[in-house]
Amino acid sequence: MRCDIPVCVVASLLVLSAALPCAGQDLPAIEKGLLVLVVDDRGARVEGRVQQVSDQSIRLAVRGGSADVARERIVRIERPDTVKNGALTGLVVGMSMGLISTAADPQRGAILVTRTLGNGLICAGIGALIDAAVDNRKTLYERGEHTATRITPALGRGVRSIAVSLEW
Numbered sequence: 001m002r003c004d005i006p007v008c009v010v011a012s013l014l015v016l017s018a019a020l021p022c023a024g025q026d027l028p029a030i031e032k033g034l035l036v037l038v039v040d041d042r043g044a045r046v047e048g049r050v051q052q053v054s055d056q057s058i059r060l061a062v063r064g065g066s067a068d069v070a071r072e073r074i075v076r077i078e079r080p081d082t083v084k085n086g087a088l089t090g091l092v093v094g095m096s097m098g099l100i101s102t103a104a105d106p107q108r109g110a111i112l113v114t115r116t117l118g119n120g121l122i123c124a125g126i127g128a129l130i131d132a133a134v135d136n137r138k139t140l141y142e143r144g145e146h147t148a149t150r151i152t153p154a155l156g157r158g159v160r161s162i163a164v165s166l167e168w
Contacts, residue, residue: 028141030077036060036140037080040073047080075143081136083128090127095120 030036030050037047038058046067048060057068098116105111152163 028077030058030140035080037078037137038069038074039076039078040069041075042073074141076139077141079138079140081131081134081138083131086131087124087128090130091120091124093127094123097123 030053032050032052034050035048036050037045038060039045046060046062046069048062048067050058051061051066052059055071057070058074060067060069095116098119099112101119102112102115150163150165152165154161154163
């Protein structure tokens with residue numbers, strides 16, 4: 001059995017694939033003052049606080065000035081993770097452990113401050129190290145791939161056909 005695809009069907013598929021919009025092209029609402037990392041289509045990375053968002057670009061406050069990144073060049077926007085929350089968690093856990101161990105000690109108040117602050121600072125450092133080892137960046141926006149059409153010939157003994165694939 002033989003099945004031929006007319007050229008007009010293949011041509012209409014190509015036109016249709018070019019007309020389909022790319023998914024995820026609209027940037028999300030980004031708050032002013034938010035610390036972000038913007039990656040453009042050349043691979044350049046700009047980290048700074050959002051100053052202004054317009055239809056054409058995003059302006060970031062960076063060290064020593066500001067940087068504009070054109071919206072059509074943006075590939076990804078991420079919110080970087082800081083070690084502040086890990087250090088704060090470690091501080092709370094360490095101080096709690098210091099208070100509990102002081103309450104169980106017969107001398108009680110004699111070493112309360114030293115034990116509580118010492119445990120708190122040590123555990124804050126450990127918490128910061130653990131948080132630094134874990135990458136918790138949050139992706140706010142990632143540009144999807146553009147629409148693509150592939151036509152691949154399939155030639156062989158007794159086989160002459162084409163395969164058409166569409167991505168959007």
